[in-house]
Amino acid sequence: xGIVVDKDLKEKIVxxxxxxxxxxxxKLVVGEEIIYIILAYAPQxxxxxxxxxxxxxxxxxxxxxxxxxxxxxxxxxxNWHxxxxNWHVGTDNRGYGSVHGGQGFREKNELGDTIxxxxxxxxxxxxxxxxxxxxxxxTYKSGIGRSQIDFFxx
Numbered sequence: 001x002g003i004v005v006d007k008d009l010k011e012k013i014v015x016x017x018x019x020x021x022x023x024x025x026x027k028l029v030v031g032e033e034i035i036y037i038i039l040a041y042a043p044q045x046x047x048x049x050x051x052x053x054x055x056x057x058x059x060x061x062x063x064x065x066x067x068x069x070x071x072x073x074x075x076x077x078x079n080w081h082x083x084x085x086n087w088h089v090g091t092d093n094r095g096y097g098s099v100h101g102g103q104g105f106r107e108k109n110e111l112g113d114t115i116x117x118x119x120x121x122x123x124x125x126x127x128x129x130x131x132x133x134x135x136x137x138x139t140y141k142s143g144i145g146r147s148q149i150d151f152f153x154x
Contacts, residue, residue: 001021001022001024001039001041002024002039003024003026003037003039005026009028009030012028012029012030013026013027013028014027014028014029015027017062019058019062020058022040022041022042022043022055022058023038023039023040023041023055023058023059023062024038024039025037025038025039025062033070033071034069034070034071035070035071035072035073036066036070036071036072036073037073037075038062038072038073038074038075038076039075039076040055040059040074040075040076040077041076041077042055042076042077043055056114056118059118060118060121060122063122068123072122072124074124089104089112089115089116089126090104090107090112091103091104091107092104092107096116096119096120098120098123098125099116099119099120099123099124099125099126100116100119100126101125101126101127
């Protein structure tokens, strides 16, 4: 996994951090702003629970290291794939109004609460929940299957 950076931003990179093969972060200084761009790929269905827990612990540890005055853009596949295990944050944002824009795909499930709780803990807004059209909310299509698996937070 890696992050492609425009050549004009290359000189603005002041740090790169890789956590295993599932998380990478770059730190940029753009004008007066310090910006972290984080790409993450959550463990998939079938992996042991300890691998999944380690991923979320590493994500949390990384975000704890970033001062609140600095900007975070987190993107990637934060979803477990397979059957009913897809995470859905749904359309209901009760209790999550500060991180959920009120739009979503399907009904929220327990696994969706994990992403919402994570966003709430780190004051991240789940950008895709602000989109209005269903075809913009769907990030994965295969045959007749549709799901929302890629989340972008800031």
